[in-house]
Amino acid sequence: MLIQQLTNGIAIGSVYALISLGLTMVYGILKILHVAHAGVYALGAYIGLFSFRLVGDFWLSLLFGMAGSALAGYLIEHFLYTPLLHLPRIAPLIVSIGLFTAMEEAFRIVAGPHTIAYNATVGLGDLSIGPFRLTETQILILLVTFIILIFLWAFLTKSRTGLAMRACAQDAETTSSFGVNVKAIIAINFLIGSAMAGAAGVLIGVYDNQVWPTMGSIPAYKALAIVVLGGLGNIPGTVLASIVVGLVETFFIGVLAIPFPRDAVAFVAMVLVLMFKPYGLLGKA
């Protein structure tokens, strides 16, 4: 059953990757710790859920969730972070924390305090080989994450906008002197990162079959640890760190059967990395 645990770990790790990527991209370009990103993730789950109730099609609800989160991310960037960029980075961080709390309360007021079931039929079916079982929702997560990562990779390496985005992450001022519209690049950065968080929200909504107001609170700090683990701003490092954290958590629980709180794994890993490899798993000094 090792392969089953492997699948369990990679599936949850994939969701961590989708959440953490937006966070690391924002940090890479603006050097802001975007805590409210976890609120954007929960918002994606709610938009997905309610649009699923309206249209009855899971794939459309996934698109709606991603689009709604992308828009929310853009609005946060445009109206909250950009006006504060001339201040020390603690200012947008405080705003971000406040916004995250406000979003959680807003979800509670609008959608109620209860957990709501997503109850979507995806239409992919299970895959069974002997006792091994790749469940429908696991196939869904792996598929969606794979497509998004391929898209992200192609965008960052093959397109001019992607190139400009990577250049901005290294040195925004110099990039701007080459005639690149840095403001537009930052906006695109937020749109993509938030759409991924929205996708993660919808995927978790279906994977757990639950959407609840505080669903962002654990990802809010776990994604932070993963991003540090991956090397702040490092995209491949973040993907690797997410999968590693998902696998280690799963193996602690399911194979070693150590009663070690799952949510501590990412932080222990973070502390170790900071001590021995301060630029992250793939980072170079």
Add this chain to the structure above:
Amino acid sequence: MKRSVVLAGFLSVLLTFSFFMAVPVRAQETIKIGFFAPITGPAAADGMSAKHAVELGLKEVNDAGGIKGKKVELIIYDDRLNPQEAVAIANKLIEKDKVVGVVSGSYSGPTRVTAPIFQKAGMPMVAGYAVHPDVTWDPVQKKPNDFIFRNGFLGEVEGAAAAEFAVKNLKAKKISIISMDNDFGRAISSGFAARAEKLGSTILTKQMYKFPGEKDFRPYLTRIKEGNPDLIFAAGYYNEAASIVRQAKELGITSQILGEEGFDSPKFLEIAGPAAEGVIIATNLDRDDPRPLVQNFLKNYKKAYGEDADMVGASSYDAFMILVKAIEKAGTDPKAIQKALLETKDYNGLTGKISRFVQGEVVKPVQIQVVKEGKFRRMAVIDNPEVITPPLKQ
């Protein structure tokens, strides 16, 4: 500035005046009973159930003319599942609201911190479904909180009854346990394990998961699947319960799942969906109990609130009614009410016939229910005195 001071002074005089005016009149007219439950927050579904059911009970009592001609007034507080909040509520009920008795429609956390406060004040409290031993027991002085009574089962008793059913009726030999890591989860799973092993079954694995927070049970369940147990005993509240049941089904686990009263909620059925079918639970409410008391309650609850009543509601209703009966018998003096509660004998409750209270703990049969066509139905009743008599605390 000056004007607002004058205004504030005027208002406070008015308030004080109206307070003195109101209190004596109302105190003569109504009998006040305190009530608290997690009406908002993470346990809101249960809190609302408890509140609804007790309000239904209140209406019945008042429609029938109240207690000896006096109307009953319910003072309702929301503890948000927060023990600090509950402490403030307990003090308010005693000092400000001057109630004659209290009903807890809350979980162990808030209930157990209020118990010593009510005990010290000599104020009787009946807890609907809080399970922690220290609700009725003072762990420091090692003596019972003799003003506190509990209508729900001790975790150990319910766990033992579940094991009795698993081994004797379902003939489960190999069992895996998955339980939330809190007071309730630990108590019920250790009660289950002790009884199951005494009856000769083997516990293959015993896993604890973090509560609240855990949502992905696949790593636990994959490990359980390896041992291929006859039965999985799962302890958790409805959200986690639904996830466990659903994810077990997804992973192709065919072992019988046996749960406890934490499963007993319409939310469990909603979130688990078709995966809930065939799940068995040990609980505190028999929906197929033919007594009119039960059937009328279920019917009236559905009519009033548009959803099915659950264990939490029924247990809180019973707690309220037990207190009302005691006040009917003994009047409004707290000491006399406590005496009447101590003398409770063969009380015909919604959640079963209560033979008596032992150290504040209820003695009554444990209900075994099964999910059939999306509803909880009767499967068995565990009334073996060896199992359902709470162990004496010392």
